[in-house]
Amino acid sequence: MSCQYSLLFLFLCGFAALTVAEICKTELLEGTSCTLKLPTTNTDKSSEIKWAHGSSNAVIQRKNNKNKSNTPGLTLEEDGSLTFESVSLKNTGKYTYTVFNSDGTLIGAGEKEINVYAKAPKPTVKIDCKGADVTLTCDIRDRTDLTVSWYKDNTIQTEKKTKLLLTSAHIQENKPYSCSVSNPVSNEQSGIVTVSCTGTTGDGSGPRKLFGFDLWIMVSILAGGGALLLMLICVLIICACRSCKKQKKHEQDEEELRLRVFQDEAHTGTARSKHTARGQPAPPIPQEDTTPQTPTQTQTQPKAQTRSRPPPPPEDDEENPPPLPRPRNKQHRKRHEEPYRPME
Structure with a gap:
């Protein structure tokens, strides 16, 4: 098991070394990992190396065998090369490098430029x-x-x-x-x-x-007008149905009222004819004064001649009233009367 783990570890280290060892090209895709190689070869750990990015003021350097960096994602290799873990658009630009030996003598200087692009979208x-x-x-x-x-x-x-x-x-x-x-x-x-x-x-x-306007605009207008007209027709039909129901209910109420009146008259026996024998309307029934009178009022007030209400004529007389009396003719009266004779 230990041998297998050792082989796997060596394989991963070799794959990582190949990945980091890729040299940065001039044109890079965003997210790529690469290394800017330092051209100077006569460098060692005692050499002072400095990389600077002009557009972003990024600085990474090694001095007195110590690495210093103010930009995350950048590392300095032992040979002085600059490695990018994942380039971004802000890494675009020129990178200048300077190399000094242990005596402080300048032994190398130059610059490298990279351009980072985002992936093209699908149009x-x-x-x-x-x-x-x-x-x-x-x-x-x-x-x-x-x-x-x-x-x-x-x-x-x-x-x-x-x-x-x-x-x-x-x-x-x-x-x-x-x-x-x-x-x-x-x-x-x-x-x-x-x-x-x-x-x-x-x-x-x-x-x-359509009618000088765009087809779809006119179709939309006509559809909206048709829907509004249909809604108006539905409202009118509903109102008409409600009116018919109210009218029918009103007629039913009147019919029930008539039947109730007839039933009350038949039950109390107060039905009377609406017309007299001569075809004239019958006089109204006088209402009797039902208020109690004191004895003093009965003594002071004269007794009014009360007439009893004539009984209503029979129903047959209403249909066939009796003929009115005619005046007698004078000639007829004289014919039957005896002539006046003066007394002798």
Whole structure:
């Protein structure tokens, strides 16, 4: 078991040494580990070595066999080389080095430059239809370090801009388009798109219109108006149904009231005719004074001649009233009367 662990440890150390031993190139991808080699070879532990980064004031040096650094992620090797654990965009720039021997004599000086780039993102192609022309845009997310290339049917085009203008003739070709972005350390390509503007006529003359306006705008307006009209019709139907229910209930209440009145009259026996025998309305029933009177009031007040209310005529007389009496004719009366004779 110890032998296996020893072999694994040696393998990992060798892999780490190979990784660190990679020399930094001029163009680096962000996150790469590399080493800037010191060209001077006649150095030892007693030599004084200093690396300085001008843009970030990063300084790492070895003096009196002690290493000093004000920047994390940077280490100084025994031979004086500068190692980056993981380069970032802020590590871009020039690095100057100076080497002194133990006597303080300058034995080497120079500079090295590195450029760090972020990985290129995968672009997307956006289509913008304007009349008969179409504009293709390669979306690179506000990156300025990328170079754009256009492809038509897998053939690279001469345009190197983020936007590509296509005429109606290009649209009728119905060819696939794509774009790619690249920097010195990475590149990515977008998906393939076929130019077809929704809402355009077949000849590419422009977007469809309805009543002089855009088709989809008019469709939205008409749909909203139709929904509003349907809602209004539903409200009217509901109001009409409620009104019919109220009217029907009112008629039922009136019918019940009539039946109740007839039942009360039949039960009390106070039903009377509404018309007299001559067809005239019957007089109202006088209400008797039910308030009790004191003996003094009965003595002082004269007795009024009370008349009993005539009984109502029979129901048959209401339908056939008796004929009115006619005046007698004078001639008829004289005929039956004896002539006046004076006494002799």
